[in-house]
Amino acid sequence: MEFAAASASERPYLPPAVAVSTVAFALRPPSGAFTLIGESPIDQMADAPVTLWIPLVRRTREPFRGRWALPGGPTRWNETLNDTALRSIRAAALRTPGYLEQLYAFGSIERSADAQRLVTIAYWAMLGDDDLAAEPLADVRTDDHHGDPPAPPLTGPGAVRRWDDPDVAVARAIASDDTVGPPVPDSNDANVANVAWCSADRLPELAFDHAAITDYALARLRSKTEYAAVAHRFLGSVFTIGQLRAVHEAVLGYAVDPANFRRQILAQGTLIDTGERETGTPHRPARLYRFSNEAAPEFPDARPQPRRSA
Amino acid sequence: MEFAAASASERPYLPPAVAVSTVAFALRPPSGAFTLIGESPIDQMADAPVTLWIPLVRRTREPFRGRWALPGGPTRWNETLNDTALRSIRAAALRTPGYLEQLYAFGSIERSADAQRLVTIAYWAMLGDDDLAAEPLADVRTDDHHGDPPAPPLTGPGAVRRWDDPDVAVARAIASDDTVGPPVPDSNDANVANVAWCSADRLPELAFDHAAITDYALARLRSKTEYAAVAHRFLGSVFTIGQLRAVHEAVLGYAVDPANFRRQILAQGTLIDTGERETGTPHRPARLYRFSNEAAPEFPDARPQPRRSA
């Protein structure tokens, strides 16, 4: 909007702003986080069922001011899109996700009410249990002092070098689709929490088309073909098959047979038996497994071999 | 680059330019089109095997000048991303694709050699046999005179209203990742064909990272889970099961059993028997089918019902 005025004749189209919106799933809100049930914010943490939670950010600027929105914001000039998504999630959740994947690029003209055109790249991410248990990133301004951050899986993520704005503090997390431009100082309600965790089933009314983005992210997460390889990222580095099954059930929304699940998950050969067992359970202790980084032996799209029975 | 100079202090990041690249698949080049085999352009049309073809555009500007590239270009201010993809394909292929789907958004910083940051949204499309047989769109400057264009399937495509530049002529088709800015007049080699159709197996060296984009598009097309529902778009409105099988074989790259293919494709219930038959074949004439727009009765991601044996 506030580019040095370029008349329509010499510049028939303004370049659209590029922003990122993120849907960061976790199996539970981080301890101490502000949670939101339905429309009314409640700070209850107990009896959380096994469902998916996502962090939301309250908008502090005019289009949809006060509404909840997905974390996000405009891309910086020296950031990849992945970097922007990572930074947005860190600012909102104060944690680094263990998995990040691009969803879709939304570029309809109707999305921007104003003259400023907006193209939004949506991402979805997974925050694992050990991600959530890690030290909150509060008051972090640079990336360096976080000794050995788990390398995000996609393209070069270490490129987040230096943050010039204190936008990682909770009260300043950016809601996506924020207008591009110099950051204006937030209003004086800075002590009101503007990040809340919400169950993915019972979201409040979101700003922009963020409800559609969330639905799309959920559908993608549930599309069984892919998530079997990443579901373990909701858990720590070692886990039992029962825990892994609970993840699948939470994502799918229904119960699966323990015996068949065990067979199938072991048949893909991606789990490694650590030899150790659970302790302190009120029942038979389960084996602990680790996920293998090895590529699956069978290439999924390989041509089926003729069977040529003997 | 040529924005009215904004110092880094008052504008810490320039908004990246948004462009679109398209991979438009067809089973054969349109009749009379310029074709390219390997590195050397040959105008041969005969004995084209059943493979996938895509249109390429020769770059006329400096980064990678003279190289072949995917059709595309920057988004206009009043265009959706789909519109841009559609317009780019029309300009290169002079036909309207029957299917269009977004692939991925590429936004690495390394992609732009220059100071101008570039975010590219990749699309893939399918040009059906009747699309190719339609009148070429040559010399079209507006959209109106094309009486009843087949409504593209995704979000509102009729929004392509008026084209201000004569960029739909063959010699002026825009290669993607072209620098944003006022269009400079093309050099005087305007009579050299700068659109060529190429077999997807034997592409020349492409500009930018377009080879990776093409690979990704091919992988997506082949990912069996999805393409069964759209493969028929390579054909006309009525077709035989043998033709449909040939499409599947071309996409998959290997032969499938005719008997089993017939059973499986009929079992999904999406084909409607027109009651008519092929004529003039040197063998038994096949039934003609039409594709049903109905949603498949079984929702693919539906929860498996417990079998509850009687």
Place this chain on the structure above:
DNA sequence: ACAATAGTGTCTCTAAGACAGTATACT
């Protein structure tokens, strides 16, 4: 002993693939 989950064995049914066999057009 009881509760609760881990883990094994096995049956059934479906769907994919291999392939033989029949049908119907044109030359």
Place this chain on the structure above:
DNA sequence: AGTATACTGTCTTAGAGACACTATTGT
């Protein structure tokens, strides 16, 4: 008659799901 493809039937096998059963912990 010969050939080429359309179409039908049937056998085999791998995998998914249902479910009974054993194993091992804590209370």
